[in-house]
Amino acid sequence: MGSFGSKNSVLPGFGPALGYTIFYLSLIVLIPLSALFFKTATMSLDEFLAAVTSERVVASYRVTFGAALLAALVNAFFGVLVAWVLVRYRFPGKKLIDALVDLPFALPTAVAGITLASIYSPNGWMGRLLEPHGIKVAFTPLGILVAMIFIGLPFVVRTVQPVLEELDQEVEGASRLQTFCRVIFPTMLPALLTGFALAFARGVGEYGSIIFIAGNMPMVSEITPLLIITKLEQYDYPGATAIATVMLVASFLLLLSINLLQKWSRRFAE
Amino acid sequence: MVSTGINTSGGKGGNVTEPALVRYLLIAVALAFLALFLVLPLSAVFVQALEKGWEAYLAALKEPDTLAAIRLTLLTALICVPLNLFFGIVAAWAIAKFSFPGKSLLITLIDLPFSVSPVVSGLIYVLIFGLQGWMGPWLQAHDIKIIFAVPGIVLATIFVTFPFVARELIPLMESQGRDQEEAALTLGASGLQTFFRVTFPNIKWGVLYGVILCNARAMGEFGAVSVVSGHVRGSTNTIPLQVEILYNEYSYAAAFAVASLLALLALVTLALKTLAEWKIRQGLSAAKER
Numbered sequence: 001m002g003s004f005g006s007k008n009s010v011l012p013g014f015g016p017a018l019g020y021t022i023f024y025l026s027l028i029v030l031i032p033l034s035a036l037f038f039k040t041a042t043m044s045l046d047e048f049l050a051a052v053t054s055e056r057v058v059a060s061y062r063v064t065f066g067a068a069l070l071a072a073l074v075n076a077f078f079g080v081l082v083a084w085v086l087v088r089y090r091f092p093g094k095k096l097i098d099a100l101v102d103l104p105f106a107l108p109t110a111v112a113g114i115t116l117a118s119i120y121s122p123n124g125w126m127g128r129l130l131e132p133h134g135i136k137v138a139f140t141p142l143g144i145l146v147a148m149i150f151i152g153l154p155f156v157v158r159t160v161q162p163v164l165e166e167l168d169q170e171v172e173g174a175s176r177l178q179t180f181c182r183v184i185f186p187t188m189l190p191a192l193l194t195g196f197a198l199a200f201a202r203g204v205g206e207y208g209s210i211i212f213i214a215g216n217m218p219m220v221s222e223i224t225p226l227l228i229i230t231k232l233e234q235y236d237y238p239g240a241t242a243i244a245t246v247m248l249v250a251s252f253l254l255l256l257s258i259n260l261l262q263k264w265s266r267r268f269a270e
Numbered sequence: 271m272v273s274t275g276i277n278t279s280g281g282k283g284g285n286v287t288e289p290a291l292v293r294y295l296l297i298a299v300a301l302a303f304l305a306l307f308l309v310l311p312l313s314a315v316f317v318q319a320l321e322k323g324w325e326a327y328l329a330a331l332k333e334p335d336t337l338a339a340i341r342l343t344l345l346t347a348l349i350c351v352p353l354n355l356f357f358g359i360v361a362a363w364a365i366a367k368f369s370f371p372g373k374s375l376l377i378t379l380i381d382l383p384f385s386v387s388p389v390v391s392g393l394i395y396v397l398i399f400g401l402q403g404w405m406g407p408w409l410q411a412h413d414i415k416i417i418f419a420v421p422g423i424v425l426a427t428i429f430v431t432f433p434f435v436a437r438e439l440i441p442l443m444e445s446q447g448r449d450q451e452e453a454a455l456t457l458g459a460s461g462l463q464t465f466f467r468v469t470f471p472n473i474k475w476g477v478l479y480g481v482i483l484c485n486a487r488a489m490g491e492f493g494a495v496s497v498v499s500g501h502v503r504g505s506t507n508t509i510p511l512q513v514e515i516l517y518n519e520y521s522y523a524a525a526f527a528v529a530s531l532l533a534l535l536a537l538v539t540l541a542l543k544t545l546a547e548w549k550i551r552q553g554l555s556a557a558k559e560r
Contacts, residue, residue, distance in 0.1 A: 010455060011368070014370075017364035018364040018368075018370070020360050021361040021364050024357045025376075025380060028429055028432055032397075033386070035394050035403075036393070039397050078300070078303045081296065082303065084300075091297055097304060099543075099544045100540070101304070103536065106483075106486050106537075106540050107312070107532070107533060108535075109388075110511075110513050111315060111490070111510070111532045111536075114513060114514075115314045115318075115526075115529070116311055118318060118522070119314050125310065150307050150308075176288060204387070205387030205389075205390070207388050207389050207492070207493035208496075212517065228390070229389055237397070241393070244387075244389070244393050247387050247390055251386055252385075254385060255378070255381070255382070259378060
């Protein structure tokens with residue numbers, strides 16, 4: 001084991017450190033995750049397909065992936081705007097606001113969930129303003145969108161911000177709009193896509209902040225993670241496992257594309 | 271992902287070319303968006319927690335079930351954070367200080383729990399330790415309860431907080447290289463002495479950063495814990511699950527009172543995180559000058 005390490009380093013402990021890393025990783029992450037695939041493998045293909053393509057399940061994919069896509073688009077737009085304002089302009093309270101952007105990472109999802117639900121319920125702070133105009137947010141798919149925008153908010157800001165900081169010194173000449181379209185936008189595009197994909201992935205898997213505001217109506221505002229829990233509570237383990245496998249494969253694919261995007265943006269930066 | 275807004279390059283805002291009107295408009299729209307999605311929810315937690323006054327607020331926190339939930343949450347964090355801290359340091363040592371094939375695959379695998387839905391994270395432990403799971407019959411025969419009990423909550427929490435310390439320390443230790451450690455070893459220090467006297471002082475703010483984020487997630491995790499907890503009042507409810515129960519019983523003021531504890535934790539986390547980021551950046555620029 002030590003041969004790789006000692007060839008390029010005189011530092012001790014490579015063998016035990018790598019060994020423990022792989023041991024703990026297998027014990028906590030890899031073996032438990034493989035349980036999902038083994039359990040799925042005990043189902044026949046027909047059973048599996050029936051479980052993951054039933055009408056209610058497909059409706060939940062549409063709600064989950066659709067809302068996550070919309071939320072990631074909203075966050076892509078406002079994320080660039082917030083990063084732009086934080087990097088290029090000065091205004092009072094800027095440092096505080098910069099720190100606050102990470103709130104959705106730090107605030108437990110259940111707290112976000114009950115708070116958003118209460119703000120947007122018909123007699124809540126926002127609900128009271130929106131209700132007279134016929135806009136219902138809480139207990140509708142729109143509520144899911146609001147919760148997903150909240151939890152995905154920091155991603156694009158934090159991926160685009162460093163790129164804009166690097167650029168800040170160099171942007172000179174040409175007209176402003178031209179500079180933005182020809183120089184700034186292409187340079188930050190890889191980072192923007194990375195942030196977008198991270199926000200989308202987070203939205204797809206999210207549970208805690210959504211279930212309080214969604215209303216959870218089957219076929220209308222029921223997200224896939226909730227459906228997994230519902231199946232578990234009905235002791236439909238194969239059903240829950242099959243849907244979870246679909247979700248897991250979706251997140252693997254997203255993780256793969258995020259990794260490729262990050263490689264691309266690193267090459268861009270150099 | 272250490273890189274956040276603080277600028278190290280000096281002359282910020284020197285190249286502002288937009289007209290003042292455009293500038294103010296962009297600032298106003300950005301701030302309005304943040305006010306709507308961040309400030310409003312955060313203030314709503316505290317306003318609704320205190321809606322029925324201090325007395326009711328404190329009474330809600332002193333509820334025996336709530337106190338039990340607080341104890342369980344603290345216990346869970348106290349087990350998870352040290353385990354993942356130790357793993358993070360060991361993994362970062364192997365990955366950042368040595369080169370070996372398959373390194374980027376290993377880093378991707380360490381990040382994996384972040385991209386798994388919390389509900390799926392809980393489910394996998396049910397599939398292993400639940401009654402119908404791999405080890406279910408054996409565990410039942412030996413009267414060991416993992417699912418719908420505290421060990422399941424701890425395991426699911428370890429899973430969801432697994433990457434925090436490692437993913438913070440790996441890039442930090444990579445950027446610091448290994449010259450200082452090699453020098454210490456040449457001068458006759460032992461491996462552990464080298465780690466504690468040379469490496470650790472260089473990474474201590476990175477360690478703090480990883481630990482506070484790991485702790486915040488451990489105390490606040492909802493989805494994964496919800497699947498494995500069984501929701502037994504006073505024994506397998508963590509703080510977030512207690513918030514859910516109170517909310518679903520329409521005890522809104524009490525739910526928000528308990529939720530405000532977690533919101534305070536989030537604010538402390540953000541403050542410490544900002545401090546750690548600032549110190550890390552200071553350390554890196556000092557190292558560059560040296």
